[in-house]
Amino acid sequence: MYPKLRLFIAGEWRSASSDMPVINPATEEEIGRLSCASLSDLDDALDAAIKGFEIWSRTSPRQRSDTILRAAALLRERQEEIAQSITLEHGKPLPQARLEVIRGAEFFEWDAGEAMRTYGRIIPAARGHKFSVHHQPIGVVAAFSPWNFPMSQPARKIAGALAAGCSIILKAAEETPAGAVHIAKAFEDAGLPPGVLNLVFGNPAEISSHLIPKDPIRLVAFTGSTAVGRHLTTMASENMTSVLMELGGHAPVIVCEDTDVEASGVSGAIRKMRNAGQVCTSPTRFFVHDDIFEDYSQAFVARVAATIVGNGMETGVEMGPLANERRVPALIALVEDARAKGATVATGGGRHGDRGYFFQPTVLLNVPEDAMIMQEEPFGPIAVLNPVTSLDHAIKQANSVPYGLAGYAFTNRADYIDRLIDEVEVGNLSINTLEASMPETPFGGVKSSGYGREGGTEGLDNYMIVKNVWHSAKIC
Numbered sequence: 054m055y056p057k058l059r060l061f062i063a064g065e066w067r068s069a070s071s072d073m074p075v076i077n078p079a080t081e082e083e084i085g086r087l088s089c090a091s092l093s094d095l096d097d098a099l100d101a102a103i104k105g106f107e108i109w110s111r112t113s114p115r116q117r118s119d120t121i122l123r124a125a126a127l128l129r130e131r132q133e134e135i136a137q138s139i140t141l142e143h144g145k146p147l148p149q150a151r152l153e154v155i156r157g158a159e160f161f162e163w164d165a166g167e168a169m170r171t172y173g174r175i176i177p178a179a180r181g182h183k184f185s186v187h188h189q190p191i192g193v194v195a196a197f198s199p200w201n202f203p204m205s206q207p208a209r210k211i212a213g214a215l216a217a218g219c220s221i222i223l224k225a226a227e228e229t230p231a232g233a234v235h236i237a238k239a240f241e242d243a244g245l246p247p248g249v250l251n252l253v254f255g256n257p258a259e260i261s262s263h264l265i266p267k268d269p270i271r272l273v274a275f276t277g278s279t280a281v282g283r284h285l286t287t288m289a290s291e292n293m294t295s296v297l298m299e300l301g302g303h304a305p306v307i308v309c310e311d312t313d314v315e316a317s318g319v320s321g322a323i324r325k326m327r328n329a330g331q332v333c334t335s336p337t338r339f340f341v342h343d344d345i346f347e348d349y350s351q352a353f354v355a356r357v358a359a360t361i362v363g364n365g366m367e368t369g370v371e372m373g374p375l376a377n378e379r380r381v382p383a384l385i386a387l388v389e390d391a392r393a394k395g396a397t398v399a400t401g402g403g404r405h406g407d408r409g410y411f412f413q414p415t416v417l418l419n420v421p422e423d424a425m426i427m428q429e430e431p432f433g434p435i436a437v438l439n440p441v442t443s444l445d446h447a448i449k450q451a452n453s454v455p456y457g458l459a460g461y462a463f464t465n466r467a468d469y470i471d472r473l474i475d476e477v478e479v480g481n482l483s484i485n486t487l488e489a490s491m492p493e494t495p496f497g498g499v500k501s502s503g504y505g506r507e508g509g510t511e512g513l514d515n516y517m518i519v520k521n522v523w524h525s526a527k528i529c
C-alpha cells in the first residue's frame with residue numbers, strides 16, 4: 054500500500070546512497086525508508102531540469118495541457134491507494150485524505166486549462182510600429198513543499214510550473230513524501246518528457262542552499278513557515294531570483310452579534326479540528342461579540358470536546374495525530390504560556406494518549422494579548438475564543454498580527470460586510486464560511502504571509518516573465 058520512496062531525476066527512479074525512516078505518526082512505527090539526495094544527485098537534477106526546460110518550454114500549450122490532464126486522470130483513478138498512503142504517513146482521517154487527492158487533481162485540471170490562456174496583449178502604437186506583450190515561462194523552478202498536505206501542496210507547485218512551460222525540481226517534505234512520489238509516477242505514466250519534473254528529498258537546508266544560488270534557477274517557490282521563507286528569499290535575492298512565498302497565517306474569525314450562534318459555533322469547532330489544525334488557513338483567533346460570547350463559547354467548546362480522535366485509518370475518526378513529534382512540545386508550550394498569563398483552558402490542553410503524536414482538541418478562553426499564542430501561529434488543534442465589544446474592536450484585533458493569509462467573519466449585515474472587505478488585512482476573506490480557497494480562486498497572503506498567488510487566473514503569473522516587443526516595420 055505504501056510506495057517505494059526514491060528520487061525521480063531525468064525521468065528515472067533512483068535509490069540514493071543514504072536514506073531515512075518515514076514514521077506513521079499514529080503508531081510511531083517505521084513505514085518506509087526515504088532516499089536522500091547527495092550533492093551529486095542534486096547536480097544531476099539540475100542538469101536534467103535544464104534539458105527538460107528546453108523541451109517543455111517549446112512544447113505547445115495544448116500538448117502540455119493534455120499531458121497534465123492525463124496525469125490528473127491517473128491520480129483520480131489511484132485515489133484510494135494514494136489516500137491510504139497519505140493517512141499512513143500523515144495521520145489524517147482517510148476521508149480527508151481521499152478529498153485531498155481529488156483537490157490535488159483539481160489543481161492540475163485548473164492549471165491545465167490556464168496553460169492555454171496565458172494571453173498577452175497588443176498596445177496601440179504609431180503606424181509602422183507594433184507593441185505586443187508576451188508571457189513566457191520563467192525557467193527552471195526550485196520548489197519546496199511542506200508536510201501538512203502531502204498531495205495537494207506538491208500538486209499546487211508542479212501544476213503551476215508545468216502549465217506555464219517551466220521545468221521543476223521539487224523537494225517535497227521528508228515526513229510525508231508519498232503524495233509527491235505518486236504525482237511523479239502519474240506524470241511518468243502520462244508521458245511527461247524526462248527532466249521536466251524532478252523529485253528530491255534529503256536535508257532541506259542543504260538542498261535549498263545548493264540549488265537556490267545556481268544560475269539556471271529562476272524561481273523559488275516555497276510553502277512553509279515565515280522564518281524559513283524569509284531565509285530562502287534572502288538567499289534568492291543574491292541572484293535577483295524571483296520568489297513565490299506561501300507562508301504562515303494566524304487566521305482571525307470575527308463573529309458578529311447577528312449570527313446564528315449555534316450554527317457558526319459548531320461549524321467553527323469542526324473546521325478548526327480539520328487536519329488537526331495543521332493548515333495555514335486554519336481558523337484560530339475567534340473574536341466574538343460580547344452579547345453572544347457565552348452561548349457561542351458553549352456551542353463551540355461542546356463540539357470541540359466531542360471530537361473523535363484516533364488513528365486516521367479507523368472509521369469514524371475525526372482528527373488524527375500531529376504529523377510530527379516536534380509539534381507536540383511546541384503546542385504544550387503555547388497552552389502553558391497562555392494559562393500562566395490568565396487564559397482559561399476550556400477543554401483539552403495536552404498530549405492525547407501515550408502512543409503516537411496526538412494532541413487534545415483544545416479551546417482557550419479569554420486569552421490576554423501578551424500570550425504567545427496571540428502572535429504565534431499554533432499550527433495545531435488549538436482555538437482561542439476572546440470577547441470583543443464592537444466591529445472596530447474585532448477588526449483591530451484581527452489585524453494585530455504580522456500575518457495576513459486567511460480571515461473569516463460571520464454576519465449578514467451589509468454595513469459590516471462592506472467594512473470587513475475594506476479593512477481586514479488578508480489575502481483571502483471568507484464570510485459565513487470557513488472555506489478559504491478553490492483551484493479557480495487566487496490564494497496567497499499579505500504582510501508576513503508572503504507574496505505571489507497560487508490558483509485562479511493569477512496562478513501562472515509567478516511562473517512566467519512578461520516580455521514587451523516593439524516591432525518597427527522600417528529601421529528607425
Ligand code: NAD
Nearest residue numbers: 197198199200226257258261277278281299300301333432
Ligand atoms: P519549519 O519552519 O522547520 O519547516 C517548514 C517547512 O520548511 C518544512 O516542510 C521543512 O522541510 C521546510 N524547511 C525547513 N528549513 C528549510 C530550509 N532551510 N530550506 C528549505 N526548506 C526548509 O517548521 P515545521 O516545524 O516543519 O512547521 C512549523 C511551522 O511551519 C508552523 O508553525 C507553520 O507556521 C509552518 N508551516 C506552514 C505551512 C503552510 O501551509 N503555510 C506548512 C507547514 C508548516
